[in-house]
Amino acid sequence: MKGMTLIVKTITDFVVGFIVVFGAYIVLYGHLTPGGGFAGGVIIACAFILLMLAHGKDVAYSKLSEKAAHVLDSAGALAFLLIGWFGVTAGFFFMNTFGRGEAFRLLSSGMILPLNIAIAFKVGSSLFLVFSALAVFRRRSFRAMIEDELA
Amino acid sequence: MxxxxxxxxxxxxxxxxxxxxxxxxxxxxxxxxxxxxxxxxxxxxxxxxxxxxxxxxxxxxxxxxxxxxxxxxxxxxxxxVESHRDTLAVVTSLIFFGLLLGFGAMIFGGRGFPEFGEPLMRVSRVYVHTGLPATYCANIVSSVILDFRAYDTMGEATVLFTSILGALALLRKDGKRKEEEVVAA
Structure with a gap:
């Protein structure tokens, strides 16, 4: 049986959805309450890492494959840059040209909400990638690597 | 306080x-x-x-x-960890401990620490006073890191992106070159 015991798996199945929802809340309300793209992205990454620890890599990769994580990582970085360049159309780089809206509402403060979402995608998928790189990829000793390079 | x-x-x-x-x-x-x-x-x-x-x-x-x-x-x-520590490390840590004591004596013996949050600098005063009217963002931290200093945040995101890229390149299963060799053989 892959992964941990049945108890851990059951609790993980029960909890993972709530963790993702909480992370999404932290991201989407980052301009109103404490939190933001970085913290929310790490919380969402923790949900997938919990899946990988409890169920093994196959279940975690079926929810978020390595390829998809790569794409989301790069897409988040590109979206951040594109939102920055959007400001150039009105003035300068990272000018806040989106509609400001009304303060203390969800749709307010212009580009801060989209930037938070872009950072969340970037940070979450890249931290998931780092964990999968450390946990799943076969570890090779440096000596074997050097011998391969010399051979 | x-x-x-x-x-x-x-x-x-x-x-x-x-x-x-x-x-x-x-x-x-x-x-x-x-x-x-x-x-x-x-x-x-x-x-x-x-x-x-x-x-x-x-x-x-x-x-x-x-x-x-x-x-x-x-x-x-x-x-x-079995390796015993060498004399250089001991000497260096002793020197830095002495420096710490010296700076502590300078600070506590002389002027003393400034009050917590006392010298509110000019730049941060502008952020605190114009954060809400300029960005309509209720969270002052978000308005600073994503509006006033979005350029800094982009640099931080670039650092994260590059470090992930390097870590994946170092930790991946086998080099691409080996797969090609396997296919050719």
Whole structure:
């Protein structure tokens, strides 16, 4: 049986959805309450890492494959840059040209909400990638690597 | 500020003791746990200082780093560090300890520390006063890092992106070159 015991798996199945929802809340309300793209992205990454620890890599990769994580990582970085360049159309780089809206509402403060979402995608998928790189990829000793390079 | 200072001092002493344990212990797993305890105490200290944003980020990152470090530590066969420390390291740490004592004497003997948050600088005063009317963003931290200083945040995102790229390139299963060789053979 892959992964941990049945108890851990059951609790993980029960909890993972709530963790993702909480992370999404932290991201989407980052301009109103404490939190933001970085913290929310790490919380969402923790949900997938919990899946990988409890169920093994196959279940975690079926929810978020390595390829998809790569794409989301790069897409988040590109979206951040594109939102920055959007400001150039009105003035300068990272000018806040989106509609400001009304303060203390969800749709307010212009580009801060989209930037938070872009950072969340970037940070979450890249931290998931780092964990999968450390946990799943076969570890090779440096000596074997050097011998391969010399051979 | 005065009523929370004893708690802050207690947290600081706890963090210093935890760091010393993390440095001095011979077992890598114990060192990782000690570093994690220091990090959690730091997040509580941020909460006491009225910075919930930083506290949330510190807590979440601490949990993730703890998982990754324990995972990386228990994969090693041998978690004990046997190498004895050399004289150069001892001499260097003694020199830096003396420097620490010297600077402490300079600060406490002379002017003393400035009051907490006392010299509110010109730039931060502008942020605090114009944050809400300029960005309509209720969270002042978000308005600073994503509006006033979005360029800095882009640099930070680039650093993260590049480091992930390097880590994946170093840790991937086998080089692409080997796969091509296998296919050719």
């Amino acid at each position: 005065e009523n929370i200072t004893p708690q802050l001092y207690a947290l600081l002493v706890f963090m210093i003791v935890g760091s010393i344990v993390a440095i001095e212990t011979r077992n890598l797993l114990s060192a990782v746990i000690s570093v994690a305890a220091v990090g959690f105490a730091l997040s509580v200290a941020f909460l006491f200082l009225g910075a919930p944003d930083i506290a949330i980020t510190q807590l979440v990152v601490e949990v993730l780093v703890l998982i990754i470090l324990i995972r990386g530590t228990i994969l090693l066969d041998n978690t004990a």
